[in-house]
Amino acid sequence: MTLVLHQHPLASFCHKVLIALYEIDVPFERVLVNLGDEASRTTFLAVSPLGKMPALRDEARDRTLFETSIIIEYLDRYYPGSERLVPEAFDDALNVRLWDRFFDLYVQEPMQQVVSERMRPDGSEARADEARAALGRSYDVIEKKLGVGDWISGDSFSMADCAAAPGLFYAETLLPFGSSRPKLAAYYSRLLQRPSIARVLDEAIPFFQYYPYRENLPVRFRPEA
Numbered sequence: 001m002t003l004v005l006h007q008h009p010l011a012s013f014c015h016k017v018l019i020a021l022y023e024i025d026v027p028f029e030r031v032l033v034n035l036g037d038e039a040s041r042t043t044f045l046a047v048s049p050l051g052k053m054p055a056l057r058d059e060a061r062d063r064t065l066f067e068t069s070i071i072i073e074y075l076d077r078y079y080p081g082s083e084r085l086v087p088e089a090f091d092d093a094l095n096v097r098l099w100d101r102f103f104d105l106y107v108q109e110p111m112q113q114v115v116s117e118r119m120r121p122d123g124s125e126a127r128a129d130e131a132r133a134a135l136g137r138s139y140d141v142i143e144k145k146l147g148v149g150d151w152i153s154g155d156s157f158s159m160a161d162c163a164a165a166p167g168l169f170y171a172e173t174l175l176p177f178g179s180s181r182p183k184l185a186a187y188y189s190r191l192l193q194r195p196s197i198a199r200v201l202d203e204a205i206p207f208f209q210y211y212p213y214r215e216n217l218p219v220r221f222r223p224e225a
């Protein structure tokens with residue numbers, strides 16, 4: 001198999017690239033990374049020296065890529081699906097890249113911050129409130145942006161929606177969208193119904209038992225008590 005994705009099924013940034021791979025509909029192999037296992041960690045660090053997931057190896061073109069947005073741009077260019085994930089026209093592409101950055105930096109980052117605070121050995125969760133407040137501000141920006149077309153940058157599903165789905169999926173378990181953000185809630189429902197996204201989330205079901213906020217997941221993903 002030419003494309004090999006090194007990933008973990010619970011990791012939100014891995015979900016982002018998996019969604020893109022399913023949208024493009026290109027065959028790939030996956031290697032499950034277990035950072036707690038010495039052998040798996042060593043193999044992974046040889047591919048992704050900073051230890052960040054996911055990483056993509058393309059044997060056919062002899063390229064190794066990390067950083068999700070770069071991986072998706074690469075796939076979209078060299079293994080394009082029927083619809084482009086990053087539009088050709090510069091202004092449209094810039095808009096997609098802007099919202100891709102927005103979801104990575106201002107949704108995924110504070111979301112991960114809240115989750116990692118839960119794992120602090122002293123149990124203090126000192127910075128969780130700050131990160132939740134940042135998430136709330138991001139929700140307000142998204143609410144304002146939505147309204148033209150079904151997707152974040154308009155009528156076409158794009159790389160930015162690949163970034164939005166995993167960030168919002170986990171963020172909603174930490175800070176619900178609330179009744180003041182109806183467009184965000186409707187966008188989130190559309191994302192969950194998108195076949196590529198539903199597939200990625202369904203594949204993660206066996207792993208959701210390890211998610212610290214599993215009790216707040218949508219019912220169909222919640223592990224049995």
Ligand SMILES: N[C@@H](CCC(=O)N[C@@H](CS)C(=O)NCC(=O)O)C(=O)O
Nearest residue numbers: 011012013014051052053067068069
């Ligand atoms: N900016 C990176 C972020 C990747 C990232 O933070 N991945 C997480 C998993 S969701 C990770 O590798 N965590 C392990 C670690 O930081 O040690 C990207 O877009 O690829």
